[in-house]
Amino acid sequence: MSEALRAELARVASRLGADGVEFVLERPRDAGHGDLATNLAMVLAKRERANPRATAERVIDQLRLAPDLVERAEIAGPGFINFWLAQDQLSALHRRILDEGPAYGRSISGAGLRVNVEFVSANPTGPLHVGHGRGAALGDAIGALLEWTGHAVTREFYVNDAGVQIDRLAQSLWARVRELSGYAATIPDGGYHGEYLRDNARDVLASEGAGFADLSEAEGVSRARALALRIQRQEQDRDLAEFGVRFDVVSSEQTLYDSGQVGRALELLHARGLTFDADGARWLRTTDFGDDRDRVLRKSDGSFTYLVPDIAYHIDKHGRGFDRAIDVWGADHHGYIPRMRAVLQALGYPPEFFEVALVQLVKVVRGGEELKMSKRSGEFVTLRELVEEVGVDAARYFFLMRKGASPLDFDLDLAKSQTDENPVFYVQMAHARLSGIFRTAEREPESVTGALELAALPAPQDAELLKTLATFPEVVEKAAREREPHRITVYLHELAxxxxxxxxxTRAVGAPEGPDSERARLLLARAARIVLANGLALLGITAPDRM
RNA sequence: GCGCCCGUAGCUCAGUUGGAUAGAGCAACAGCCUUCUAAGCUGUGGGUCGGUGGUUCGAAUCCACCCGGGCGCACCA
Structure with missing residues (x-):
C-alpha cells in the first residue's frame, strides 16, 4: 500500500539533493497521526542543519501525489509528515488480499538468492528434547520466511556420525544388549544411560537374533554402532516428521571423511599458508581474522579436531552454490562463531555468506515448577512427549513466541488450556469465529466477491481491522530480513x-446498518480469515474452522 | 580476566537501521451474555526502560564506564 508513496518520497529526496537517503515510512501508533507517516523531513533537516518543519514544507511542495493515493498530508510534531490515504487505497488493498489469497504476504525481494538453513543437527545419540524442538520450529520458520520472500531455500540436517560420542553410544548399546541377555555389563564412562537404549537393545535382539549378544566385544560394538546410528536417526526423523518438519538434505560427517573432503579442507588451509605447526600439532591462524586465539586443526596424536569436518562441511555448502548458509545453533555454541567466521573469511568467502541464528534454552514449567532436565542421567522432556501432551500447534506457537536469542519458559498448563489466556487458542479462535460467520450466513467465503464499499463500513473497528490487514506483508518482510519468526506470532496476536x-x-450477518454493510463485512471477514490463515500457515500451525 | 547474549509494569515478554504520550498477555480491580462461538469484549490502576555520563532538535534504541544475570573461553563436540 505504501510502495507508491515511498517511491515518490524518494524522488523528492533525490530532487532536494539527498539521493538514496534512508528514511522511514510507517503506520503511526496513534491513529490521529494519519495512516502513514515519514521522518523524511527530519532526516533531510539533520543533513542540512535546517529547521525540520520548514524542510517538511519544502518536501510537501515537491510531492506530486495522485488524488486517488493520498487524500491529505500535513506536518506534525517535530517535523513528521502524516498522510491520510484516499479511500480507494483501502479498497484496492482489500481487492489485493482476495486476489492473492494464500499468496498474500509473499514477495520476491529475495529472488535469486539461494539459502541453506541448517538446523536441529542433533547428535544421533538419543531422542530429541525440547531444546531441539525449539531449534526445529525456529529453523523451519526461518526457512518459510525466506521462501515467502522469494528465496530458494534448502532445509538441511547435519549428522555428527563420526567421533568419540558415537563410539560411546555404540559401547552403551552393546552394554545394554549384554545386560539384557543376562551378562554383567556396565555403561562406559561418558556413555549414555538413558532408558531408550534398553528399548533399542530389545529391538536389536529381536531383529538380529539372541546370538547377537555372544559376538566378540569388537564385533559386537562395531555392529552396535551401525545399528544405534540407524535407530536414533529413524527416531529423530519420525519425531521431526510428526512435528511437521521435513529436511531436503541430510549431510553426514562420516561421509565428509570418507569422501576425502575433510582431508582436502586441511590441505587447502595449509596450501593457503593459513596454518602453522607447533607442539606437534597443526594450527589455524584464526587470530588473523578476528578470533581471539589460534585453533588446533590436527592434534599431536594425528587426529583432527571437530573444527576440520565443520570447515569441510561449510566449504561443501559453499561449493553447492548457496549464497547464504544460516546455521541455527544452541546458544551454548556461540563461542564457536568467531572461529568459524574467521575460517570462512580466510577462505575468501563474502562475510554475508555465513550467518548464525542462536537458540536459547527452554525451561519447561508445569504447575509453576520447573522440570529439571539432565542429559547425563537421561532424564529430560523429549520433543515427542511434549507434542503428545500439548499438540503440534501449541508447541510450534510457543517455541516461536519469543525471539530465539531469548530464553523461553514453556508453560505446559498454559499451552494445554482452552482459554483466551492461551495465545495459540486465542489466535486460532479468531480464525474459527470468522469461519463461523460464513456458516451462519450459509455462504462459502469464496462466494463473497466484489469491491469493498467503505461507506458501508462505518464502525471504527472496520477501519482498524482493514489497516491491520494491510501491514502483514511488511511484517513478513521484516521478519524474514531479521530472521525473526516471533514477529509473526506477535502480529498474529495483535490481529486476533x-x-x-x-x-x-460489529455484526456481519444481519448487520444493523443494512444489507450493504452485511456484504461489506463478509468481504472484510473473508480478507481477515485469509491473513490469519496465511500467518499461521507460515509458522506451520493449523487454522481451524471450528473449535 | 576476555568475549557473546540479556536487564522494559508484580510476573512473562514485545518494541532497538534514533522519532510523536514506552506497548501486549497474565495477575489485581470494576463492568458486559434475548446478538454470527462469553473459548469473547470494555474500562481502571500499575514504569527512575539496571545505573551514571555523553552524542542529538529528539535516546528504551547510538557511544563510554559501571552494576546484575546467563553462556562460552580445550590438542571435547
Whole structure:
C-alpha cells in the first residue's frame, strides 16, 4: 500500500539533493497521526542543519501525489509528515488480499538468492528434547520466511556420525544388549544411560537374533554402532516428521571423511599458508581474522579436531552454490562463531555468506515448577512427549513466541488450556469465529466477491481491522530480513485482538446498518480469515474452522 | 580476566537501521451474555526502560564506564 508513496518520497529526496537517503515510512501508533507517516523531513533537516518543519514544507511542495493515493498530508510534531490515504487505497488493498489469497504476504525481494538453513543437527545419540524442538520450529520458520520472500531455500540436517560420542553410544548399546541377555555389563564412562537404549537393545535382539549378544566385544560394538546410528536417526526423523518438519538434505560427517573432503579442507588451509605447526600439532591462524586465539586443526596424536569436518562441511555448502548458509545453533555454541567466521573469511568467502541464528534454552514449567532436565542421567522432556501432551500447534506457537536469542519458559498448563489466556487458542479462535460467520450466513467465503464499499463500513473497528490487514506483508518482510519468526506470532496476536474486538462490536450477518454493510463485512471477514490463515500457515500451525 | 547474549509494569515478554504520550498477555480491580462461538469484549490502576555520563532538535534504541544475570573461553563436540 505504501510502495507508491515511498517511491515518490524518494524522488523528492533525490530532487532536494539527498539521493538514496534512508528514511522511514510507517503506520503511526496513534491513529490521529494519519495512516502513514515519514521522518523524511527530519532526516533531510539533520543533513542540512535546517529547521525540520520548514524542510517538511519544502518536501510537501515537491510531492506530486495522485488524488486517488493520498487524500491529505500535513506536518506534525517535530517535523513528521502524516498522510491520510484516499479511500480507494483501502479498497484496492482489500481487492489485493482476495486476489492473492494464500499468496498474500509473499514477495520476491529475495529472488535469486539461494539459502541453506541448517538446523536441529542433533547428535544421533538419543531422542530429541525440547531444546531441539525449539531449534526445529525456529529453523523451519526461518526457512518459510525466506521462501515467502522469494528465496530458494534448502532445509538441511547435519549428522555428527563420526567421533568419540558415537563410539560411546555404540559401547552403551552393546552394554545394554549384554545386560539384557543376562551378562554383567556396565555403561562406559561418558556413555549414555538413558532408558531408550534398553528399548533399542530389545529391538536389536529381536531383529538380529539372541546370538547377537555372544559376538566378540569388537564385533559386537562395531555392529552396535551401525545399528544405534540407524535407530536414533529413524527416531529423530519420525519425531521431526510428526512435528511437521521435513529436511531436503541430510549431510553426514562420516561421509565428509570418507569422501576425502575433510582431508582436502586441511590441505587447502595449509596450501593457503593459513596454518602453522607447533607442539606437534597443526594450527589455524584464526587470530588473523578476528578470533581471539589460534585453533588446533590436527592434534599431536594425528587426529583432527571437530573444527576440520565443520570447515569441510561449510566449504561443501559453499561449493553447492548457496549464497547464504544460516546455521541455527544452541546458544551454548556461540563461542564457536568467531572461529568459524574467521575460517570462512580466510577462505575468501563474502562475510554475508555465513550467518548464525542462536537458540536459547527452554525451561519447561508445569504447575509453576520447573522440570529439571539432565542429559547425563537421561532424564529430560523429549520433543515427542511434549507434542503428545500439548499438540503440534501449541508447541510450534510457543517455541516461536519469543525471539530465539531469548530464553523461553514453556508453560505446559498454559499451552494445554482452552482459554483466551492461551495465545495459540486465542489466535486460532479468531480464525474459527470468522469461519463461523460464513456458516451462519450459509455462504462459502469464496462466494463473497466484489469491491469493498467503505461507506458501508462505518464502525471504527472496520477501519482498524482493514489497516491491520494491510501491514502483514511488511511484517513478513521484516521478519524474514531479521530472521525473526516471533514477529509473526506477535502480529498474529495483535490481529486476533483486532478481529475479536471487531467481532464483538460489529455484526456481519444481519448487520444493523443494512444489507450493504452485511456484504461489506463478509468481504472484510473473508480478507481477515485469509491473513490469519496465511500467518499461521507460515509458522506451520493449523487454522481451524471450528473449535 | 576476555568475549557473546540479556536487564522494559508484580510476573512473562514485545518494541532497538534514533522519532510523536514506552506497548501486549497474565495477575489485581470494576463492568458486559434475548446478538454470527462469553473459548469473547470494555474500562481502571500499575514504569527512575539496571545505573551514571555523553552524542542529538529528539535516546528504551547510538557511544563510554559501571552494576546484575546467563553462556562460552580445550590438542571435547
Amino acid at each position: 485482538t483486532t478481529v475479536h474486538g471487531w467481532y464483538h462490536h
